[in-house]
Amino acid sequence: MQQSAGVSPHPRDSGTAASARPPDGDVPWDLSNAASPTAESRATAAAPLTDRLLRSWLRCRRRAWLDRHGPAEARRWSAHRALTLQDQLHSFQSLLPTRPSHGEAACRAGSEAVVGLRLRGAGPGGIRLEAHPPLLLRIDSPSRWGAHAYQPVLVRQGRHLTREHRLVLALWGRLLAAEQGAPVPQALVLAGTGSQLQQEVFKLGSGLQQQLEEVLPRLAQELEPGRQPPPLVNDRKKCTLCCWRSLCDQEASAEGHLSEVSGIGGKRRDLLVSLGVTSLEQLAAADPEVLASALEEHGEQHRDVAAELVAQALVQASGEPRRRAPGDPLPELAAAPGVLLYDIESDPDARDDFLHGLLRLERRESGWPDASGAAKAHYHPLLALQEHGEERLWQRLSGLLERYPDWPLLHYGETEAISLLRLAERQGATEAERARLRRRLIDVHQRLKRHWLLPVNSYGLKAVATWLGFRWSQRGVDGARCLLWWRQWRQDRHRAGVPPRRAAQPLERIFRYNRDDSLATWAVARWLLEAPEPAWTGLVDAPTPGASPRPSPSTTPDPSTTPDPTPRP
Numbered sequence: 085m086q087q088s089a090g091v092s093p094h095p096r097d098s099g100t101a102a103s104a105r106p107p108d109g110d111v112p113w114d115l116s117n118a119a120s121p122t123a124e125s126r127a128t129a130a131a132p133l134t135d136r137l138l139r140s141w142l143r144c145r146r147r148a149w150l151d152r153h154g155p156a157e158a159r160r161w162s163a164h165r166a167l168t169l170q171d172q173l174h175s176f177q178s179l180l181p182t183r184p185s186h187g188e189a190a191c192r193a194g195s196e197a198v199v200g201l202r203l204r205g206a207g208p209g210g211i212r213l214e215a216h217p218p219l220l221l222r223i224d225s226p227s228r229w230g231a232h233a234y235q236p237v238l239v240r241q242g243r244h245l246t247r248e249h250r251l252v253l254a255l256w257g258r259l260l261a262a263e264q265g266a267p268v269p270q271a272l273v274l275a276g277t278g279s280q281l282q283q284e285v286f287k288l289g290s291g292l293q294q295q296l297e298e299v300l301p302r303l304a305q306e307l308e309p310g311r312q313p314p315p316l317v318n319d320r321k322k323c324t325l326c327c328w329r330s331l332c333d334q335e336a337s338a339e340g341h342l343s344e345v346s347g348i349g350g351k352r353r354d355l356l357v358s359l360g361v362t363s364l365e366q367l368a369a370a371d372p373e374v375l376a377s378a379l380e381e382h383g384e385q386h387r388d389v390a391a392e393l394v395a396q397a398l399v400q401a402s403g404e405p406r407r408r409a410p411g412d413p414l415p416e417l418a419a420a421p422g423v424l425l426y427d428i429e430s431d432p433d434a435r436d437d438f439l440h441g442l443l444r445l446e447r448r449e450s451g452w453p454d455a456s457g458a459a460k461a462h463y464h465p466l467l468a469l470q471e472h473g474e475e476r477l478w479q480r481l482s483g484l485l486e487r488y489p490d491w492p493l494l495h496y497g498e499t500e501a502i503s504l505l506r507l508a509e510r511q512g513a514t515e516a517e518r519a520r521l522r523r524r525l526i527d528v529h530q531r532l533k534r535h536w537l538l539p540v541n542s543y544g545l546k547a548v549a550t551w552l553g554f555r556w557s558q559r560g561v562d563g564a565r566c567l568l569w570w571r572q573w574r575q576d577r578h579r580a581g582v583p584p585r586r587a588a589q590p591l592e593r594i595f596r597y598n599r600d601d602s603l604a605t606w607a608v609a610r611w612l613l614e615a616p617e618p619a620w621t622g623l624v625d626a627p628t629p630g631a632s633p634r635p636s637p638s639t640t641p642d643p644s645t646t647p648d649p650t651p652r653p
């Protein structure tokens with residue numbers, strides 16, 4: 085599955101391993117001395133503020149600090165950044181008929197488009213500034229280079245121009261104006277590629293420069309040597325795409341940051357902090373009724389989740405899962421002859437579900453296959469090339485589903501159900517056929533959340549299955565990496581000079597990743613099947629993964645007998 089800027093992480097991609105367990109092989113980093121004024125950091129004190137630092141700071145103040153002072157070995161390669169650069173290149177290629185020229189010589193020569201011009205200058209209080217706009221476009225306006233000048237070009241990710249975009253453009257405009265000796269009243273903003281390329285002229289008014297004047301000294305001050313790193317960002321959803329995520333996850337886990345509690349986003353954390361609840365441990369120790377009353381004045385919805393949040397914090401603090409609702413989480417499997425595990429890979433920006441993967445798991449006389457049995461199950465990767473049309477995909481997909489009419493279709497998160505039912509409707513399936521399909525679809529994520537509280541900071545597939553001991557066969561792969569492979573395969577498969585075996589590799593990796601996601605979904609489903617069904621007395625202790633199921637009544641009061649207020653994914 086994939087995600088892009090502005091798209092909420094899917095339940096399968098979000099989160100990390102359980103907060104109670106540090107990620108395998110990760111050694112905690114100590115940032116306490118990172119900003120001490122060593123000889124090296126004294127050297128960086130004189131380093132300029134760059135457009136990249138400004139961009140980082142506008143996303144998260146801590147990120148800019150880490151960009152400058154953080155341990156380089158803790159920085160992770162980001163597939164999302166690679167995708168962003170790839171999108172930028174494709175937008176530029178759609179805009180320009182020829183390759184751009186390079187450097188200041190090209191500006192003097194009046195080239196239509198220029199790359200590689202590094203801009204330097206001074207900001208408020210003499211702060212040294214540096215920027216590297218990815219593309220400059222010639223305009224008819226006098227400058228020190230002649231009868232022409234340049235304007236910066238920015239490729240926008242997401243639907244709207246953000247404050248981050250605007251201030252980075254303002255910085256480019258300021259430095260470019262000084263470099264060319266002529267004002268830069270506007271910039272060009274691009275989005276999309278090919279026939280979908282959007283172009284928008286953006287005015288660089290004086291108000292933006294005023295904002296820059298206020299922001300740059302604050303950024304410079306926070307990056308001074310000897311300063312402690314700013315706190316973790318309030319809304320840790322922003323961390324999903326950040327290259328410092330491993331490091332910050334460790335810190336959040338170690339300090340019991342409230343964002344570690346599944347269900348707490350930026351706004352809810354603010355509320356809890358304002359009530360004096362500042363850590364996971366404090367939340368776990370809170371009285372649910374007292375907390376509910378305190379939260380009520382901020383809205384009925386906050387009151388309703390108080391007990392839920394305390395219960396979740398308790399489970400995370402104890403490291404033990406707890407049952408939250410009685411009954412069989414997967415009753416549809418009681419008499420099923422087998423299950424199909426279903427997982428879609430998609431390019432959300434192109435609205436393209438390019439792979440529908442199905443893993444066929446047959447029930448034996450001895451029962452459902454365990455992990456090693458599931459690993460031998462037959463996998464059906466149905467590629468959906470847009471040029472082949474949706475009708476062909478539907479024929480193959482519906483044909484496969486019809487071969488196993490009594491087999492439930494297990495998936496993790498709502499994406500698969502939504503996509504499949506929409507596809508069926510577009511392809512003319514009757515209301516009765518869609519109702520039958522709907523009955524077969526079982527969202528394992530939803531069933532898990534309805535019946536269990538787990539000691540994980542996210543109920544995403546990665547976090548839950550990792551906590552259960554499942555390991556993906558390719559390390560560090562996520563939706564963005566998968567999307568990169570997809571684009572690489574699309575680009576190379578017909579390219580002359582690329583050996584067929586090498587051209588096929590990205591697709592093989594995507595299949596492996598997709599199949600692993602299905603196996604991970606099965607690991608969760610199997611755990612649900614094996615978990616004990618206790619005599620219902622409220623929340624009860626559950627077995628730690630790997631141990632044999634053994635019910636044991638809990639003496640803890642049950643805060644979850646209220647209906648599940650947790651938002652569904």
Ligand code: SF4
Pocket residue numbers: 143144145146147148150315316317320322323326327328329330332333
């Ligand atoms: S991982 Fe999150 S808190 Fe850490 S630097 Fe990145 S955005 Fe900020």
